[in-house]
Amino acid sequence: MTISDSEFDRQHIWHPYTSMLNPLPAYKVESAKGCTLTLENGEQVVDGMSSWWAVIHGYRNSRLDAAAHNQIDKMSHVMFGGITHQPAIDLAKRLIDLTPAALERVFIADSGSVSVEVAIKMALQFWLAQERPEKHRLLTIKGGYHGDTFKAMSVCDPVNGMHHLFNKAINTQIFADAPTLTPDDEWTEDAGQQLKLWFEQFHTELAAVILEPIVQGAGGMRFYHPEYLKLIRKLCNDYDVLLIADEIATGFGRTGKLFACEHADITPDILCVGKALTGGYMTLAATLTTKKVAETIGQGPGGGALMHGPTFMGNPLACAVAAESLAIIAENNWQQQVTGIEAQLEKELLPLGNYKSVKHARVLGAIGVLEMQQPINVGSAQKRFIELGAWIRPFGRLLYIMPPYVITKDELSRLTHAMKDYIESVEKLLS
Structure with missing residues (x-):
């Protein structure tokens, strides 16, 4: 019997820090551009993780693409x-x-x-x-x-x-x-x-x-x-x-x-x-x-x-x-980019530290962190973030973002609003 690619992935491919008996869902990405990941079903999500903090210039950066093409020839x-x-x-x-x-x-x-x-x-x-x-x-x-x-x-x-x-x-x-x-x-x-x-x-x-x-x-x-x-x-x-x-x-x-x-x-x-x-x-x-x-x-x-x-x-x-x-x-454009991200995170993320479910909120440069009082259910949290058009991967009690430097204000707000939505959903369970 032929199985789907997603089921093959679940059964045979070992993703990082994941059990093969009960793996977390793995969302299939078809393409990426700028700060946006396009999923298999056509949904688009803003990447708040810079692919584990690495994609600072965004996906499909024209200069980096050209450098790769020129060298591979x-x-x-x-x-x-x-x-x-x-x-x-x-x-x-x-x-x-x-x-x-x-x-x-x-x-x-x-x-x-x-x-x-x-x-x-x-x-x-x-x-x-x-x-x-x-x-x-x-x-x-x-x-x-x-x-x-x-x-x-x-x-x-x-x-x-x-x-x-x-x-x-x-x-x-x-x-x-x-x-x-x-x-x-x-x-x-x-x-x-x-x-x-x-x-x-x-x-x-x-x-x-x-x-x-x-x-x-x-x-x-x-x-x-x-x-x-x-x-x-x-x-x-x-x-x-x-x-x-x-x-x-x-x-x-x-x-x-x-x-x-x-x-x-x-x-x-x-x-x-x-x-x-x-x-x-x-x-x-x-x-x-x-x-x-x-x-x-x-x-x-x-x-x-x-x-x-x-x-x-x-x-x-x-x-x-x-x-x-x-x-x-x-070229030093990163300085203005990171300063802008920091200012926006301080405005939109730090106030979330006032919620009971949040132990501490902190921002430094292009890093925004909400440390929760309790561990986060990664699977359910990621499902909700996808629905809100955001790619955020928490771990332990930490809900954090480290976005690409080229992120726009609207894209960054989508990430912080998704984090606020998650916090408010936790607050409802506590009330």
Whole structure:
């Protein structure tokens, strides 16, 4: 008996974070343009998620389309071992131009999780090259998320994260309490006291601190005070520990700064970027570091080679699109776009924090979050959002949007009105 494509999908295709016994509905998208997804049945929905925060320039962007077409006519892929090509060179130049001046060595990876793995390897090899193998552990803050590969999982929140099932199989790292002060709070010197104690106690075995600057993304959409990040940079300097900034979610303008580290005016020793790097066109990431880190590793064992080399590293097609995406970023229109989104979210989303069912409402840059008192039924919530012409995918107790920068005011209002509709439906159940 022939089954429909949707039923085949449900029975055979494993979607992310979904059980094969009782999978969440998967809505079939036929096409996408700008900020709109067109579904199989012809319905159109405004994308509030930027396809997991990556499609900042919108779908079918003419410049990114052209970059992809031009490159595929030349070559879609060649191995990066012993070979280089112009798209990789162009991309690395743009990354070096956009990121802090000290970051001038670029490893082009193939996904965000892999860029984190590479960053950790850089940190470990940096100390091995100096014959200090005792510096092999990582310190991070609770509530973080850094990817789904094993070393990345080891620095995700060990209790409330998505990887607790694997706790016995991953390395034990050092977790400081998550920051409690938000960017709107007044900084107090005792806020970082525990962190200072962790450094005093563990610095001799710490290779690096890894964290998401200012915004903890998939771990809970929390915003924290920039002074906390400044303190971490100072402690890393004082105790001879590397600092890894995971800007995969926050990089390229999402928080209102080109990179979230700029909120604290600090430069990490190692920087991870991904997601929006290609404007969401295809998978690509990069790990940048300083001349000091790179050259120290180069003097180490094994001929000084960084021990990582993905098959699709430096993929020319992805690099060409990424270089053009960064060219768009370099024109600085994103600043006005993100500022406009932030102002509209503050006006339309923050008042929803007054509802009883909402624990907290918060906005930073092009990020709007409603933290609910109770977990959200994702399946029923998404069904209602589709009916309202919005694509919003909640998780846990978080109802949030991170729209493309090119979204119009009317499109953004459709998203915020859909969120308000959901809140009001929850309120009716409570009354």
